[in-house]
Amino acid sequence: xxxxxxxxxxxxxxxxxxxxxxxxxxxxxxxxxxxxxxxxxxxxxxxxxxxxxxxxxxxxxxxxxxxxxxxxxxxxxxxxxxxxxxxxxxxxxxxxxxxxxxxxxxxxxxxxxxxxxxxxxxxxxxxxxxxxxxxxxxxxxxxxxxxxxxxxxxxxxxxxxxxxxxxxxxxxxxxxxxxxxxxxxxxxxxxxxxxxxxxxxxxxxxxxxxxxxxxxxxxxxxxxxxxxxxxxxxxxxxxxxxxxxxxxxxxxxxxxxxxxxxxxxxxxxxxxxxxxxxxxxxxxxxxxxxxxxxxxxxxxxxxxxxxxxxxxxxxxxx
Numbered sequence: 001x002x003x004x005x006x007x008x009x010x011x012x013x014x015x016x017x018x019x020x021x022x023x024x025x026x027x028x029x030x031x032x033x034x035x036x037x038x039x040x041x042x043x044x045x046x047x048x049x050x051x052x053x054x055x056x057x058x059x060x061x062x063x064x065x066x067x068x069x070x071x072x073x074x075x076x077x078x079x080x081x082x083x084x085x086x087x088x089x090x091x092x093x094x095x096x097x098x099x100x101x102x103x104x105x106x107x108x109x110x111x112x113x114x115x116x117x118x119x120x121x122x123x124x125x126x127x128x129x130x131x132x133x134x135x136x137x138x139x140x141x142x143x144x145x146x147x148x149x150x151x152x153x154x155x156x157x158x159x160x161x162x163x164x165x166x167x168x169x170x171x172x173x174x175x176x177x178x179x180x181x182x183x184x185x186x187x188x189x190x191x192x193x194x195x196x197x198x199x200x201x202x203x204x205x206x207x208x209x210x211x212x213x214x215x216x217x218x219x220x221x222x223x224x225x226x227x228x229x230x231x232x233x234x235x236x237x238x239x240x241x242x243x244x245x246x247x248x249x250x251x252x253x254x255x256x257x258x259x260x261x262x263x264x265x266x267x268x269x270x271x272x273x274x275x276x277x278x279x280x281x282x283x284x285x286x287x288x289x290x291x292x293x294x295x296x297x298x299x300x301x302x303x304x305x306x307x308x309x310x311x312x313x314x315x316x317x318x
Contacts, residue, residue, distance in 0.1 A: 001180040001202050002030040009061055009075045016085040018077035022070035028061045031089060036203035044082040083165050087178050094180040097123045146187035154194040158183045161201045161221030177201060
């Protein structure tokens with residue numbers, strides 16, 4: 001998320017109650033997760049094993065729970081609970097805005113776009129030209145939808161990320177990391193009925209131009225789906241996955257977080273993808289392997305009873 005205007009690190013330190021270390025004249029321009037940060041962003045880290053990654057990232061301002069050597073040019077904001085401090089900033093710069101209308105006055109809807117009955121369009125939403133939004137679609141705040149997009153009934157665009165920090169010493173153990181990202185749907189996308197596409201925690205969830213989604217598909221926070229992809233029903237994509245152009249995922253494929261499926265890959269139905277896949281190949285199974293090798297393996301598995309009987313007969317004859 002980018003701020004409407006730069007904010008001084010001295011103000012931020014005072015607002016969250018942090019000790020300021022390093023460059024005290026810095027201006028922050030946005031909030032972002034570590035894998036999405038760009039110059040000017042604020043990020044946070046609260047586990048030592050991630051210190052190096054965060055300190056050496058593009059983040060300009062880092063909220064951290066231990067005073068360490070500050071990289072040149074950066075600003076550290078030292079506080080016991082960076083997670084809570086980060087959430088406080090999110091709530092300040094992107095507070096929840098109630099809406100008492102089905103279509104917010106702050107939304108923009110392009111020429112010749114059809115909005116069917118029961119559609120909710122939130123605050124600061126942009127919808128392009130020649131779109132069809134079918135009944136009972138919900139489009140949360142700040143979503144951006146391109147031209148010639150079709151969204152079928154009951155789909156939800158922009159729900160919060162499924163992102164929590166566990167605190168075992170509390171009665172309610174899971175603290176919510178508030179979402180301030182967006183969903184961006186590019187031109188010529190079609191989304192089936194009852195799909196759910198979550199916004200990014202701080203960045204964007206993106207559905208690329210020409211991609212087609214079947215019914216009951218879930219796209220997790222911050223996932224980036226390429227152009228001209230095809231996903232069949234009940235596919236589930238975990239947060240921050242990157243699906244490159246022209247990937248086909250058949251029904252009930254499950255994709256883990258933080259991985260890349262390369263351009264042109266095809267994954268057969270009911271497969272599980274735990275790690276990155278090379279593009280241009282066909283995959284099957286759970287966990288997936290190249291389909292040809294997986295089929296050979298399954299054929300051998302089917303022969304196990306026959307082979308076992310043969311071994312048993314041979315031992316009796318011997």
